[in-house]
Amino acid sequence: MSRFKPIAANASPPEVELNCTVQHPVDLTSVRQLHRDLLNVEKAQRMAEFFSLLGDANRLRLLSALAIQELCVCDLAAAVKMSESAVSHQLRALRAMRLVSYRKQGRNVFYCLKDSHVLNLYREVAEHLDEDD
Secondary structure (H helix, E strand, O other): OOOOOOOOOOOOOOOOOOOOOOOOOOOHHHHHHHHHHOOOHHHHHHHHHHHHHOOOHHHHHHHHHHHHOOEEHHHHHHHHOOOHHHHHHHHHHHHHOOOEEEEEEOOEEEEEEOOHHHHHHHHHHHHHHHOOO
C-alpha cells in the first residue's frame, strides 16, 4: 500500500521538506566526482550573462522572428513594432553574445540566428513553456 494520499486535480501539492532531516555522512566519492563535472565559475558567469541577455522580451521577440527567417533591420523593426534604431541596439547585444550573425547586401543588413544551437535553444524553451503542467 502506498504511503502517499492521492491529490485532487485542483489541490495544491503538500509541503515537502527539501532539506536532509537526518544527518548522514557525506559520500566523498560522489562529491569528488560531482566536483570534477560541476560547472566552473568562469563558465557559470558567462552562462549567467548569456541568460541575462535573453531576459529581455524585445530581444526574445527578435529571436522569434529570426527563428522563422533571415530579415533586414527595417523588416525586423516593422515586425516587432520597434524603431530601427532600437532594433539595431538590441541586435548589437545579441551579436556580441554570438546569438545572431549578419550579412550586408548593398545598404541593407540582414540578420539570422548564428547557428543551429541558438535555434534549438529557442525552440526547446518555447516548447517547454507550451507544455501542460
